[in-house]
Amino acid sequence: MDTVNDRHIGLFRKSLILLNFVAVIYNAFLFLFITKYIVVNGLSHSLIESIGSIPRSPGYTFFASVGSFSILLMVMYFRIDLEERHRVSKDLLTFIEMILMMAILYLLYDCYNGIILFVFADIIYNARDNKYWLWFLGISFGMLLLSNYSLISTIMKMPSLDVYIRFMPRATGVSISFFRSFIDSLNMVLFILFLITYLITSLDEQSHIKEELDMVSQVNTELNSYVALTEKIAEDRERKRIAREIHDTLGHALTGIAAGVDACIVLIDSDVDRTKQQLKIVSGVIREGIGDVRRSLNKLRPGALEDRTLKDAIIKMIDEYRELSKLNISLYYEWDYIDFDNTKEDILFRMIQESITNSLRHGHAKNVEINLFNTEQCYYIIIQDDGIGSEHITYGYGLKQMKERLAMIGGSVEYIGDQGFRTMAMIPKVKGEDKNDKSTNSR
């Protein structure tokens, strides 16, 4: 279907080229020929009386217009090559074609304006992927209308070919005019045929593209559900791991502790010393259990914090964000002498991570500033972005969880969304964390 239409378009285009070539030569030749006739018959003075403006040399008119048309054909022929291989701009080539079109119109004293349709057919043909073809069509018909001789000649004085033809003998004049109208009409018909075929082709193309888009969106949906499924599987696996971990460590320890405590209950009245011994063993089991739980929790830590300090982890995360998006993150870290326990580190890290994600995802921010500092009593976290913010903050899962997590370590958080988005958190200090704290050291 498409190939047939393409072949038709090519055919109409070639016919247009041939017809316009004939038209330009014919009209230019008429000036040459009728001038000769007029001079030979001594009608020059009456010709000047009838035309509004004196003509250029008819030889010049002929060669200049045919020459301009040849250049136009060359531009059309080499157009695709010039665009693709030599990266000549499409607009520049369109502009050159328009200039040549106007030159031909001017050189032929506006006696053949079918050239406008010809050039616009080529422009539309070459602008296939362009949405503006309707504009081009409008402009071409507008120009066709404006280039009407009777309209132009009121602004710009030009000799009219019709006046020349009137000097010919009647029969010759009629056949000359007939052939001119014939070329004009045929040109119009070919242009319309070209346009219709072009329209059909581009409509076909559009429906084809729509089909492909539908297919792509279907594939996309499938991929999405696959991702959800994978996540679910991963979650299940993690859950099983935690269950196994609890069973192996806590379950084991608690069972041992329960048995040990039961033995103590029996022993405590008869043999206090044995009970003490027994309790020592239980205490050992508990300590061992705590160690096991710690080890398990360590396994569940964020990947970034494993074997790293909080600062390194944050820097690594920032680098990763920088690489993934164009987000510019600046970090002011004043906690170099502070030693948090793992739980606190986890919570703080998660909170900072969540904030950055929110800035990127909801705020569409370009810059984020992270301030981490402390006073004598408290640690502060202030994260400010330059995104769209929000006047009424709705607490989603992320913000709520952040609040809950901070509450676990006795901290609190506030959000302000009027200029960008600002997250401010305050966490009370615990003895021994701050290595610089002299008051703690002296005690």
Add this chain to the structure above:
Amino acid sequence: MINMIKSHQKTIVIWIISLACFSSFIYWNNPERVITITLGTYVGSPWDVPDPTSYKLLDRIIKNFEKENPTIKVKYEPGIAKSDYSSWLSELIVQGKQPDVFVVPDDDFNLLLSTGALDNLNRLVKEDRFNTNIFFDSAIDAGVVNHEVYALPFSSNPVMMCVNMDILKKEGITIPDHWTIEEFYDMCNKITKDTDHDGVLDQFGVCDYTWKDVIAGYGISLFNEEGTKSYFNSSKVKKAFAMLSKITHLNKNIKVSSEDFDKGKVAFMPMTLAQYRTYKPYPYRVAKYSTFSWSCRSMPTSTSNAAYQMKTALIGLSSRSNHKQSAWKFLKMICSDPDVQQLILEQSQGASPVREVMNDSFTDNLFKRNGFGPSELTAQRINTIMEQTIAYPKFKKYAHVMETADYLVTLSLANNSLDADLSQIHQNIQKLL
């Protein structure tokens, strides 16, 4: 090698283009480059009088010009008769081969102007600080439309009244410096008589005094400036025509022609300066007016500010010329150079449109030497006549309309029905405008 060409394709193309631009710039601006300008002109005098020396004069002017401007050559096609000149020029224009500088054919100024064949000289006049006030007002006006100069005058031809001095002396009549049409009529009335008493009039007042002369004498404009309205039906025109019929009726239906003037039977005949200058000196005088003494006066007018129209020959520049600066130099020299104008005045028959030349003692001597006599036609008198003239109207259809009007009025005058026909004539003319 081919690969090298391919890789430097763009650079090579740019180099070739810039080299071409540069060399053409050098070529066009080369001060040594010889420019040939073409001149369109005809054989003989612009005033339809014999002029055997016209080419000799032109060759001399061109030679002088080429000596002064060694980089400019002037070419012209010899042998074009004045009657063929208009169609010859039209042929060249239609073929786009018009000469750079050309003499404007008599009735074609409006046509050439409206079709854009004549170049607007305003820019050149301004650039050159050329003073157009050196010309008589009516002479320069002939080539000016809407304050834009399109052609310069090179020769003018005022109309004068030729007087048979013998008849006037016999009748004891003297003509004052300024004479009115009424005085003119009285003189004609007095002169017209039957001298040999055979019952037929044989001495007449005036011949060839046309309706156009009487209209000009009353200072009437027949058209508005744009050529959209005519005033043939006005009371002034009627008054003028009434005077004309009074003058014509003096002759009692006898047709008086210029031949009768040649024979010495007529006292007055309007004549152009060119005709006067041609026929006054030897040898034409012998052939034409040997039997009586004659002189010239200004035409009679009703008021002192009524002005006669003066024919002026113009030279223009082609709007398609490629050498406008050089062509302008040549054009300027022919029209305004005092020496050249003096030469033209001496060798041909009209008057110079340049004031300075006409006021020169050389001109006075020239006229005297030509046998004009001390008391008759002095340069000063011609000056006065020329200062009083105006240019012909310049709307496009003027020549055509005037031809029709002349035909209608002459026909009507012959039928003696002008009074009745005037409104019809007015309507017909108005339709043509």
